[in-house]
Amino acid sequence: MEEITDISGGYIEHDFVAEYYDYILPYADDIDYYINLAKQSGGPVLELATGTGRTIIPLAKAGIEIIGLDISSRMLNLCRKQIEKEKEVVRSRITLLERDMRDFNINRTFPLVTIPYSSFTYLTEVEDQLSCLESVNRHLEPGGTFFMTVFNESVQALEDTGAFKEFDITPEFTMPDGRKVYRRFCYVERDYTRQVEVKDSIFYVTHRNGKKERLVHRFSMRYFFSFELIHLFARAGLEVTGLYSDYNGTPHDAAIRDGMIIVTARKGN
Ligand SMILES: C[S@@+](CC[C@H](N)C(=O)[O-])C[C@H]1O[C@@H](n2cnc3c(N)ncnc32)[C@H](O)[C@@H]1O
Numbered sequence: 001m002e003e004i005t006d007i008s009g010g011y012i013e014h015d016f017v018a019e020y021y022d023y024i025l026p027y028a029d030d031i032d033y034y035i036n037l038a039k040q041s042g043g044p045v046l047e048l049a050t051g052t053g054r055t056i057i058p059l060a061k062a063g064i065e066i067i068g069l070d071i072s073s074r075m076l077n078l079c080r081k082q083i084e085k086e087k088e089v090v091r092s093r094i095t096l097l098e099r100d101m102r103d104f105n106i107n108r109t110f111p112l113v114t115i116p117y118s119s120f121t122y123l124t125e126v127e128d129q130l131s132c133l134e135s136v137n138r139h140l141e142p143g144g145t146f147f148m149t150v151f152n153e154s155v156q157a158l159e160d161t162g163a164f165k166e167f168d169i170t171p172e173f174t175m176p177d178g179r180k181v182y183r184r185f186c187y188v189e190r191d192y193t194r195q196v197e198v199k200d201s202i203f204y205v206t207h208r209n210g211k212k213e214r215l216v217h218r219f220s221m222r223y224f225f226s227f228e229l230i231h232l233f234a235r236a237g238l239e240v241t242g243l244y245s246d247y248n249g250t251p252h253d254a255a256i257r258d259g260m261i262i263v264t265a266r267k268g269n
Pocket residue numbers: 007008009011012048049050051052053054055069070071072075099100101102116117119122
């Protein structure tokens with residue numbers, strides 16, 4: 001299987017991956033959920049793999065103090081630019097840290113730690129997953145909550161080889177400088193033993209002067225099964241308190257194609 005050296009999923013290596021992120025992911029279904037979760041916890045919140053600030057900025061606007069941690073300076077720079085557009089009272093609630101979620105120590109504990117939008121799946125190796133969860137556990141207050149989502153790779157999806165041919169994934173968008181971009185997607189490899197998939201996110205770019213580019217972002221992701229997550233969390237001292245398939249609390253169903261596994265956990269005793 002092809003080894004990918006950038007463990008961030010390409011966010012360190014490729015400028016274009018960070019640059020196009022907010023255009024390919026106008027996703028906001030989870031924001032209200034995170035705001036409610038944060039309010040229930042009382043804050044402050046630690047968010048891992050925070051990216052361009054998709055979730056932390058709305059949380060800060062809702063009055064939550066939040067620390068966002070990410071390994072990619074490219075993503076954090078874009079996040080800073082977004083934060084600069086906010087009022088001082090909102091800006092003052094946000095702290096950004098350039099750190100690796102596989103092992104971090106910020107000498108503070110939190111009532112709530114989160115990893116939104118499947119970012120945990122960039123950790124393809126068990127020792128990295130475990131050390132990330134141990135770091136999470138160290139940063140939780142007694143009784144504190146951990147919340148994350150990972151994508152659900154259903155058995156039907158695992159059987160299907162259709163995704164190994166390029167397919168459309170996001171509508172065309174236009175960058176502020178006039179570049180027109182559309183993205184296609186293609187699975188490259190699937191290792192059923194390691195539970196790792198190599199995928200290509202392919203950007204077709206047409207510049208204003210007519211120049212065309214095909215930019216390929218190749219990355220690896222690890223898919224998980226629910227009992228594996230329960231055992232993995234237990235090894236890190238975290239007790240899984242719920243497994244869901246959506247933000248309405250529908251119980252996890254491994255058969256849902258293109259779905260997700262939402263995991264809630266609390267710090268063990
Ligand atoms: C799919 S984006 C998610 C960004 C944001 N959480 C969101 O929901 O839009 C994945 C993010 O994970 C970050 N990331 C990947 N590996 C990481 C690691 N080991 N430590 C910290 N951040 C990491 C990437 O830099 C990228 O910003």
